[in-house]
Amino acid sequence: MDVIDTARGIRVLTDPTRLRILELISESPDGRALVGRLATELGLRQPTVSHHVKTLVDEGVLEREPEGRQVWYSIAPDAVERVNELLPPDAAAPASDEVLERVASDLSARFAGVFSPETVERYVRESHELLAGRAHITRHLPSLTSAFAVDRLDALAREEAPHGAEPPEVLFVCVQNAGRSQIAAAILRHLAGDRVRVRTAGSEPASAVKSTIVQALDEIGVPIGGEFPKPLTDEVVRASDVVVTMGCGDACPIYPGRRYLDWELDDPAVLPLARVREIRDDIEARVCALLSELGVNAPEKGMNAR
Amino acid sequence: MDVIDTARGIRVLTDPTRLRILELISESPDGRALVGRLATELGLRQPTVSHHVKTLVDEGVLEREPEGRQVWYSIAPDAVERVNELLPPDAAAPASDEVLERVASDLSARFAGVFSPETVERYVRESHELLAGRAHITRHLPSLTSAFAVDRLDALAREEAPHGAEPPEVLFVCVQNAGRSQIAAAILRHLAGDRVRVRTAGSEPASAVKSTIVQALDEIGVPIGGEFPKPLTDEVVRASDVVVTMGCGDACPIYPGRRYLDWELDDPAVLPLARVREIRDDIEARVCALLSELGVNAPEKGMNAR
Structure with a gap:
């Protein structure tokens, strides 16, 4: 064109x-x-x-x-x-009660035998409020509500089940959940597949993942899938074996038995693509090192690998 | 705004x-x-x-x-x-050799012990050619190549492993892989979660999922995630327990031991939103019935449920 x-x-x-x-x-x-x-x-x-x-x-x-x-x-x-x-995106119209009830009913069938319909409905409604209010999500609010509720219910189920045979869970938390934590999660998912469970969150979530982040990941063949910024909630911290904070250390509650790491990285959300690429490569090397520590086979990257 | x-x-x-x-x-x-x-x-x-x-x-x-x-x-x-x-999207520039080698190396680590680096590299290169040539994908070609290769390698691993304890696999195939098959897969994933494995393909894949499809799904709280149109390949058919064709029956190879269903549905890709919604609801009722047949707990929907 x-x-x-x-x-x-x-x-x-x-x-x-x-x-x-x-x-x-x-x-x-x-x-x-x-x-x-x-x-x-x-x-x-x-x-x-x-x-x-x-x-x-x-x-x-x-x-x-x-x-x-x-x-x-x-x-x-x-x-x-x-x-x-x-056309301008629809105004921040909250999802209707009808849609939220429908999602709650669908997910109650999905989580039957694990959670009661009341628990599922509470998580759906709370997830909707968090995305509409805290993360200012306006586009695709109903389907993102559903995805966020599923992620949280999965974490809750994991928290209540005995650990051991399950793959390790890693949580990446940054401020906007639109840059650093999304890069780290996408690279980890790409390299580890099902062998590690990954979640992300932000202390002050933005409304969407930045396009420079999507592009910098695409350049190295890393898909970001349907990821979106979301606020930090308690059950995803509790479900994690490793919590990596990036610029938001204070916002993350500390629970015993989890390993906490703090990665010092500039926020790529407002930087030009050339700087985003540098931060991406820095994160990639750290993710590979983390995977090795978790006993997951990963390529060696970064300064030492060159 | x-x-x-x-x-x-x-x-x-x-x-x-x-x-x-x-x-x-x-x-x-x-x-x-x-x-x-x-x-x-x-x-x-x-x-x-x-x-x-x-x-x-x-x-x-x-x-x-x-x-x-x-x-x-x-x-x-x-x-x-x-x-x-x-800005116009980049011309259909194929991914560079450097990026494809990088993806092949990353995925070789991910599939270590399952597939040789040679097999992984062959699937990465072939997936790239199929997406660039057959599906005319221009945006995010490197990361979609990686996602497509992973999907195919997962199917290949499943095909070679003994079935039984694994969740059942369902493949939805339509012409463009941009409408009917994407609606069916998104609804099934939403309702069944990990209890069923879902894949999609098209006999003549379009370059992207239509926005009316994304909107019609969003209206009922069903996320589409990072899905994209892709051509039909052999290993995803072989890995499936159930193959559902929609308007592309002849293009799909028949293997013994799989269950084949043909759903007659209009193609929503070129229809206005009101008609897309009708087709979506029709597909939803069929997906719920299929889940029940597979022994997966699902809500009852469609004509009989009202």
Whole structure:
């Protein structure tokens, strides 16, 4: 794709009226709208709206669907991705009670025989409040609530079960859970697979993992999967054999029987990619050394390996 | 965020020269550039470039870093996400040999005692070719190569190990691996957790999971994680206990001892959200019934549950 084409394509879409039209169509229950209804909602004359709609059809963004005497307009399948990226994310609407009840019911079946439905529902609701309130998550809040609740319930189950045959658990904690702890966890997961269980948390979680972090990891072939920033909770600390803090030592409660490490590293979240790469390589060498200490086969990396 | 603000902010960034400036700065090894060098690379006069750079500084997109007599410009930390979204993704550059060797070395340590380094390297290189060639993946190709290779090596290990104590494995196959199979796998994973192993593939994989699919799943609190479209390979079929095909029956090889199901469903990839939701609910009911047949506790959903 050429930069100039991108710019021209985006400019057609960035007219405020056209953006509102796309937003109204996207949000309508069946994904389509009539010009008359758009005009009413926008408080504009119908010919004005028709003109904008025609531009969007010509540009391949909208599709005409004649139906009897009416013509419906919907987002063209090829343009759906582009339009979704341009529209502002939904306001921080909390997940509805209905969705939270549904998640609680689904996870109660998943954890049947381990936790009561009441315990599962309490964790789902609390996880939702923590992500919406503490981590300011706005995109995909329902599904991240579910993922966070599962992670915490897994930790709780592990805490209550006897250790021993289970793989060791490592918890990485930094401030935003968007940089250092995500790099460490992604590299450890990549190198160790199922042989170590990894979790992450932040003392003041950001709303998303930074794109420079995702890129720096991708450059060395390390996937980050569906990870997201989340606050530090008690049960994930209790479930861990090793807790690694990075810039947030005071925020992490100390429980007996766990090993605590503190790694001094700059926060890559606000640094340019070149510095992020240096921090990534530093973390990689530390993760490899940690794996060796845990008795997990890992490549030797960092200064000593060169 | 307001639609009008978004439009204004984007318009400042969509001037073709300014986009090129941002691209040059982003791609420079240390993430910063001098106006003189930018002017040379753009073939423009220095005052012209200075003018554009000043606009970007005023808009909070670039940051000035005076150093001696020179002034360096870099992307402002707050603007990094916005800029990355506007720049066109890198051309379909294949991952370098260096990165593939690194991934092969990392995964050889992970699979030590299970597979030889030669086998691991062969799977890494083949997975890269399949994703770059068949699935047209361009974003995050190195890390997706690694994730795909791990998935295939896990399947190969499972195929060679005796079944029995392991959880049952289900493979969902559709055409693009961007809609139906991703919905089915995400819901099954959400409901069953570790009690069932799930994989997906497509006979003609798309380049990414559609955003309408991610949204329809999010609405019912089902995370999709780091899933991505990938072609159908032999070892994932062999590793499965149940293979569910959706619109791609002929493409899937038949091996004895596996159970084959064919689910007739419209392809949601090109449908509006309202229709995607109907297909999602249909798939959910089928997944719950399948889990019950596998002896895995699952909520009852669909027509009969209402």
